[in-house]
Amino acid sequence: LRDLEALRRLPQEYSRAIDARDLDAVAALFDAHAVIDGARGTLGIDEWIGGMRDAGAAFATSMHVLGAPLVDLEPGADIAHMDTYAVVYQLGRADDPNVDLVLGIRYHDDLVRRDGRWLIRHRRAEALWTRDR
Amino acid sequence: LRDLEALRRLPQEYSRAIDARDLDAVAALFDAHAVIDGARGTLGIDEWIGGMRDAGAAFATSMHVLGAPLVDLEPGADIAHMDTYAVVYQLGRADDPNVDLVLGIRYHDDLVRRDGRWLIRHRRAEALWTRDR
């Protein structure tokens, strides 16, 4: 049960970190060898973070609203899986503040416990839909 | 506490099943004698599932984003109540892909534990609002 509580914190910590564009705090939620499958293809965590750092913020404001995760965890295991629905608001595009995007995303995360902390070691970000507002 | 964790999984499993249009997986979350009060009136679970099966998918994509449920459970009881807020995205209407609907719904669920599993035996889906996008 304590592990479920710890796991449940992780998506919410991700939201706060990414919305603050605190990329070090984002990276700290992932294993050093983590792999991310998403809009930019399959990338190691360093490449993925570096790409965001280089690109700068594409929108003035972002808000990652994450639902309650569906957690699969065998009692006592050191690996877990989380499946989390997200609605991501990307508001005020850098080159045209009138442009907003809203995206439906489903995060499929494999997690591992290292030194008592849960970390994402593989994330697949499944894009369900995108709409301009 | 374990019951709360089990109950909390249920709305998230419902989302995944209904959004995948896996109607067998949806039905498996309900008691065999479950009753649903919703947009199509008061229906038994078989009628309710059958109606969806016959109608086919009205929209290309759906996403049921469910908030954390408010769970009422007496310690040790075999019945529970859950009250869950949902924003339901129905995107790309079958006959006009430019039409999207977004609905605010509140699910009032009575649940029962059978053979160690929690199942919905009565659902009232309260439509709070509907907007085209």
Next chain:
Amino acid sequence: LRDLEALRRLPQEYSRAIDARDLDAVAALFDAHAVIDGARGTLGIDEWIGGMRDAGAAFATSMHVLGAPLVDLEPGADIAHMDTYAVVYQLGRADDPNVDLVLGIRYHDDLVRRDGRWLIRHRRAEALWTRDR
């Protein structure tokens, strides 16, 4: 863990109370000396509730969709902090039913346990974004 479950209920109870405009039920979630920092400035709970009562409902329908809170609680402590993302739908403005507002808000709540119940003693409602629909 029981405290986490009790704390987790609170934002969901807030949603139901405020969306029903049951201002007594809203007030019951706050400490008698609570302070709210929000859109109307810094107000004591009585002033804040009184202001809402006097103003009447500005919109026909509201829905406060709150994500899972990020809870900080030391084991056994009588104070806690919750950080909760919310998307607030304010639909059908009283003076023009065609006007809807959608707001992204982050609630920063300090809580205290009194006689076994958790109450909000300080809330900062951080407005992240506002859009008409």
